[in-house]
Amino acid sequence: MAEGNGVFPPDNLKAEFDGIVARYPKKTAALIPILMRLQEEFQHITTEDMDGLAAYLDTTPAHVLGVVTFYTMFSQKKRGKHHIYLCKTLSCHIRGAEELLSLFEEKLGVKAHSGDASGDGEFSIDTGECLGLCEQAPCVLVDDQAIGNITPEMVDQIIEELRG
Amino acid sequence: MPTLTIDGREITVDPGTTVIQAAEELGIYIPRYCWHPGLKIAGNCRICQVEVVNPKLKFPCTIACNLMCGDGMVIETDSDEAKKARADVMEFLLINHPLDCPICDQAGECTLQEFSYEYGHDKSRFTEEKVHKSKRVQFSDQVSFDGERCILCTRCVRFCRDVVGNEELCLVERGDHEEIAVANGGGLTNPYSMNVIDLCPVGALTSSDFRFKSRVWFLEETPSACTSCARNCAVDIGTRWDKVMRLKPRENEHVNKWWMCDEGRLNYHYVNAADRLGYAYVQQGGKLVRTSVDDAVAMAHELIGKLPAEKLYGLISARLTNEEIFLAKRYLDQVAGAAGVGFLPRIGEGDDFLISADRNPNARGAGLIGVSAAKGLAADIKAGKVKGLVIFGDSFDHDEELMGALADLDFLVVMDYRLSETAKQADVILPGVTFAEKEGSITNIDGWVSKLNPALPPPAEARRNLDLLAGLLGRAGQDVPDTAEGVFRLLAETVSAFTDISYGEIFAASRQVATDAVVKAD
Ligand code: SF4
Ligand code: SF4
Ligand code: FES
Numbered sequence: 001m002a003e004g005n006g007v008f009p010p011d012n013l014k015a016e017f018d019g020i021v022a023r024y025p026k027k028t029a030a031l032i033p034i035l036m037r038l039q040e041e042f043q044h045i046t047t048e049d050m051d052g053l054a055a056y057l058d059t060t061p062a063h064v065l066g067v068v069t070f071y072t073m074f075s076q077k078k079r080g081k082h083h084i085y086l087c088k089t090l091s092c093h094i095r096g097a098e099e100l101l102s103l104f105e106e107k108l109g110v111k112a113h114s115g116d117a118s119g120d121g122e123f124s125i126d127t128g129e130c131l132g133l134c135e136q137a138p139c140v141l142v143d144d145q146a147i148g149n150i151t152p153e154m155v156d157q158i159i160e161e162l163r164g
Numbered sequence: 165m166p167t168l169t170i171d172g173r174e175i176t177v178d179p180g181t182t183v184i185q186a187a188e189e190l191g192i193y194i195p196r197y198c199w200h201p202g203l204k205i206a207g208n209c210r211i212c213q214v215e216v217v218n219p220k221l222k223f224p225c226t227i228a229c230n231l232m233c234g235d236g237m238v239i240e241t242d243s244d245e246a247k248k249a250r251a252d253v254m255e256f257l258l259i260n261h262p263l264d265c266p267i268c269d270q271a272g273e274c275t276l277q278e279f280s281y282e283y284g285h286d287k288s289r290f291t292e293e294k295v296h297k298s299k300r301v302q303f304s305d306q307v308s309f310d311g312e313r314c315i316l317c318t319r320c321v322r323f324c325r326d327v328v329g330n331e332e333l334c335l336v337e338r339g340d341h342e343e344i345a346v347a348n349g350g351g352l353t354n355p356y357s358m359n360v361i362d363l364c365p366v367g368a369l370t371s372s373d374f375r376f377k378s379r380v381w382f383l384e385e386t387p388s389a390c391t392s393c394a395r396n397c398a399v400d401i402g403t404r405w406d407k408v409m410r411l412k413p414r415e416n417e418h419v420n421k422w423w424m425c426d427e428g429r430l431n432y433h434y435v436n437a438a439d440r441l442g443y444a445y446v447q448q449g450g451k452l453v454r455t456s457v458d459d460a461v462a463m464a465h466e467l468i469g470k471l472p473a474e475k476l477y478g479l480i481s482a483r484l485t486n487e488e489i490f491l492a493k494r495y496l497d498q499v500a501g502a503a504g505v506g507f508l509p510r511i512g513e514g515d516d517f518l519i520s521a522d523r524n525p526n527a528r529g530a531g532l533i534g535v536s537a538a539k540g541l542a543a544d545i546k547a548g549k550v551k552g553l554v555i556f557g558d559s560f561d562h563d564e565e566l567m568g569a570l571a572d573l574d575f576l577v578v579m580d581y582r583l584s585e586t587a588k589q590a591d592v593i594l595p596g597v598t599f600a601e602k603e604g605s606i607t608n609i610d611g612w613v614s615k616l617n618p619a620l621p622p623p624a625e626a627r628r629n630l631d632l633l634a635g636l637l638g639r640a641g642q643d644v645p646d647t648a649e650g651v652f653r654l655l656a657e658t659v660s661a662f663t664d665i666s667y668g669e670i671f672a673a674s675r676q677v678a679t680d681a682v683v684k685a686d
Contacts, residue, residue, distance in 0.1 A: 062325070062334035062347035069336035069345075 008052025013037065017056070027057045031067055035074055043124075044078040072128045080124035082162045084142055086112070089130040091137035100138055101127060103155045122163070168237035183228040183239055184212055194241050195250065195279045197365045198317035199229035202422045204326050209257070209317045211279060213249035215240040225249040247283055254284035260295045260340060262312045263288075269375040270367030276315065295340045303333075304352040306372050306426060307361060311343040314368035320344060320360035327423070328517070330354040344368070355519065358426045362412060373430060374410040378402075386619035387414055389606060391483060391599040392428040393512070394522035396608035399424060401432075401600055401619040408432045408600050408619065418612050425519050432600070435620070439582045441595035442624025452588065457595065457625055461632065464577045464592040465639040468554060471574060473501035475551040477544070480535050481558035482507040482524035484629065485604025485616060486662070487651035489526065489533050491633040491644060492556040499640040500554070506538030508558050520609050525599075529607035532661040545569035553577070557596060557629060559584035579632055595626035602628050603648040605670065613662075615670050 009017040016037065021030045034053060038045055050064040057064075068074045072085075084104055088097050104125055105111055112125040133139040136148025142158060150158075167176040170187050177186045182205070184194050197209035207230040214228040217238040224245055240246055258280065265271045297311030318335065321344065325331040332352050336345045346352055352360075361371045383402040390397040390411065398416035402409045411432050413424035444460030445452040455463075468476065478496035480489050496502040507530050514521030530536070542565040544550045551574040560566045561584050570576060570589045578587040579594040581601075587593050600619045607613050622628060627635075630651060634644050645651050649667055656662040 060325075060331040060347065062321075062331040065336060065345070065347050066334045070338045 008049065008056055009034075013041065021057070028059050028063070031057060031059070031064065032071075035064075035068060035071075039074050042078075043081065043083075044075050046076070072126065075126075079126075080110070080122050082123050082143055084108075084123065084125045084140055085131075086125065086127045086140045087129070087131045087133070087138065088127040089134075091130075091134040092139060095137040097127075097138045099152065100140070100150055100155065101125070103152055104159075107155060107159055123159075166233045166235040166237070168233050168235070168239065170239045171241055177233050181233045183214060183231045183233055183237075186233050187214075187228065187239075187241060192241055194228050195275070195283070196229060197275060197315055198319060200319055200363060200422075202327065203319060203322045203363075205230045206318050206322065209315060210253045211250055211257070213246050213253060215243045215245040215249075250279070250283040251285060254280055255289070257315050258284065258288065259290050260312070261315075262294065264313070265367075268313065268367035269370045270313075270364075272380040274367055275365045297341070297343050298345075302351075302372070303346050303369070304357055306358055306430070307352050308370050308372050308375065309344065310368050310370070313366050314344055314364075315366055316342055316344070317365060318344075319363040319365070320369060323360055323363055324352075324354060324357070327359075328354045328356050332357075333360070355425050355427065355515070356423060356517070358429050359413070359423050362422075371410070378404050378409050383409055384619070385412075386617050388599065388616045388619065389419075389525075389614040390424060390428040390431075391525035391606065391616070392431045392523065393425075393514075394520035394525060394527060394609035395420060395428075395518050396525055396606055396612070396614045397424040397428060397518060398614065399428075401617075403600075403619045406620055407436045416614075418610075419608060419614065420518055423518065427519070434582070435598045435600045437582070439584075440623050440626070441581060441583050441587070441593065442626055444595055444625065445590075445593040447591045452593070457627055457632075458635070460592050460594055461635040462639060464554075464594060465636055467575045467577060467591060468500050468552065471552040474503045475549070475574075476500055476502040477538075477541065477550045477553050478502045478505040479538060479541070479553065479555045479558055480505055480507055480530065481556060482510075482527040482530040482535070483599075484526065484530075484557045485602065485606055485648070486526065486529040486533065486613070486655060487604045487648050488557065488602075488629045488633060489530050489535055490655040490659070491630065491637065491651060493533060493535055494642075494644075495633060495636050495640075496554065499637065499642065502554070503550075504538075505535055506541070507535055508560060509537040522609060525608075526606040528609055528611065529605075529613075532607065533655070533659055542566045542569040545572050548572070551575075555579065555586065555590075556633070557581075559586035561585040579629065581626070594632050595622075595624075596629040596632055597622045597626055601626075602630070604630070605648070605652060605667075613665055613670055 017034055020033050021027055024030055038049055045068050051061050054061045054064045086097055086101050108123045110123055110125060112127050131139055131141060131146060133146055133148050138150050139148040140150055165176050170190055171192055173190055175186055175190055184199055187194050195211045197211050198206045207227055210227055212228040213225045215224045216226055217240055299310055301309040303309050321333045324333050332347055333344055334347045335342055361369045383404050385400040385402050388399055388401050390399050397420035398414040399411045400414050401411060411429050413422060415422050443454045444457045446455050446463055480492045493505055496505050510523035511521055512523045546569050553573055554577045556579050559580055576590045577592045578590040579596045580587050581596050581598045599616050601622050602616060603618050604616050605613050634646055637644050652667045
């Protein structure tokens with residue numbers, strides 16, 4: 001299970017998950033909202049959690065795995081506390097996403113898609129599909145905040161703010 | 165009931181019939197990858213394009229596998245439009261395909277190859293780097309997966325989920341990275357898993373047991389039936405170099421539909437094994453000495469005749485065919501006058517799909533012919549009630565009680581296909597054959613009669629069981645037919661359950677015939 005205590009949902013999330021399930025006419029409708037909370041809480045989704053969640057929602061591990069792998073917001077490898085998601089689709093690509101990626105990678109000491117967080121577990125990077133902010137290209141998603149019109153100078157600033 | 169026209173031919177179908185099914189009824193084959201008569205409709209591969217003739221339609225082509233027949237519909241399956249649509253689909257399907265037919269085990273029975281040849285282009289216009297995916301993944305010990313060859317038709321997923329009820333496979337990732345995976349890393353474990361290999365229209369799922377052993381076009385395929393349990397699933401026996409190379413399920417609507425279990429599919433290696441009996445043997449001074457089959461038959465008959473009949477028992481295997489059981493029983497009853505006959509029961513675990521708990525393929529037939537499960541044989545031998553034992557087509561190497569009792573016998577005669585530990589104790593060993601080397605019929609647990617056909621010649625000097633049995637009867641002056649069909653007629657005259665079965669029918673069509681008589685028999 002999430003942190004290895006063998007129960008799903010984990011005690012601290014049980015009431016919340018029960019609440020999510022109660023919101024929908026069908027149990028499986030709670031799948032994505034719960035996966036999002038698990039991702040946020042533990043920075044990854046484990047096989048044990050997928051099995052546990054499948055049983056909790058009366059569905060199959062196959063169904064849960066299909067959903068987890070379909071959406072890039074979910075990760076089976078542990079991400080950093082802060083996750084940086086760079087758009088690499090057409091507009092951002094043309095406006096320098098490649099260069100920004102190298103900068104982020106260099107400054108944080110972590111490779112995109114490596115699945116590894118940086119040495120201190122603080123940061124991880126992924127690239128992916130369009131964020132829908134083409135008019136503000138290039139853009140990134142820092143945790144769940146979208147930031148547009150990024151320049152190389154802004155990279156340092158973003159990192160500093162995150163480091164607090 | 166809608167009436168429609170397909171390729172100029174009219175057909176009236178039940179409501180809810182799809183165009184691909186209606187075409188099938190007319191004998192018109194529409195290409196398909198994802199559609200299979202035994203699976204739910206997915207409609208994802210798009211190869212089954214047909215033209216719906218209607219001047220109002222700008223794009224007249226659509227897929228036939230999920231298109232319900234409508235009254236007055238006019239369908240063209242082979243028009244230029246339909247063929248062009250299929251060619252376009254083929255082009256997309258092959259964009260990321262590795263085109264590695266020369267090293268792919270599916271080649272020769274791959275519909276991707278066939279439809280590409282029929283409808284596709286001979287050149288690829290795709291000049292980008294192809295997407296790379298999982299290669300050589302073992303979904304289980306028996307099922308190998310190549311993600312790059314997969315066309316994502318989901319037949320394998322639907323089979324596990326909908327037919328077996330065990331959702332072990334799923335689609336993961338998305339877009340051009342999508343592939344099939346075993347859900348959460350566990351292996352493919354269901355007892356019917358190897359059916360996904362036959363279902364897979366391409367070389368993405370191949371059999372670890374069979375692959376790279378032979379190109380399929382070199383195989384000789386003989387329709388027959390599985391003899392590993394009382395279901396009797398219809399199979400094709402694939403042979404080459406006088407060896408069985410593989411078993412594959414053959415469609416039979418009454419017995420196994422399109423499927424078979426993994427255990428039955430893999431249970432053929434014993435046919436090719438080194439311990440097969442190629443010669444007759446007799447016991448001489450504590451050693452087995454090779455002799456001619458005719459001499460062995462004469463000796464067996466002589467030994468049996470010497471013993472008072474009330475001390476004789478006959479084990480007739482329920483693995484034998486109806487015809488063999490019939491002749492064996494006739495010999496033991498009418499010639500030898502044996503005090504008892506019976507078969508060795510074999511009980512395993514069954515399920516509510518195909519696998520029968522009765523692991524004897526023909527216990528039902530044996531019962532109808534008047535042979536029931538043997539009881540208390542070891543005790544009877546120990547008590548001196550049985551002094552002579554004849555075993556037709558069986559062994560009990562792992563039954564300590566029976567093996568231990570053998571020493572108390574005056575004689576033991578064994579007819580079998582291999583030199584079992586049981587046979588090694590025999591005074592006379594007659595070399596018989598396996599299911600793969602004989603013709604005959606077997607009766608399944610529900611009373612369906614199936615036919616076995618010989619895919620291989622008997623090894624060395626071994627003979628068909630029917631010949632050995634006819635030989636024994638011949639020593640006593642009883643003339644019996646020398647073909648399985650002839651013996652079946654004799655059986656049908658004698659055993660009422662088989663009277664209404666036309667032998668020619670099950671034999672010619674390789675299909676099961678239900679007989680009320682058989683079903684009524686219990
Ligand atoms: S592995 Fe074969 S059966 Fe399964 S989806 Fe791919 S092509 Fe279809
Ligand atoms: S279910 Fe029985 S008859 Fe069918 S393949 Fe399996 S063992 Fe053979
Ligand atoms: S067979 Fe019709 S879409 Fe696949």
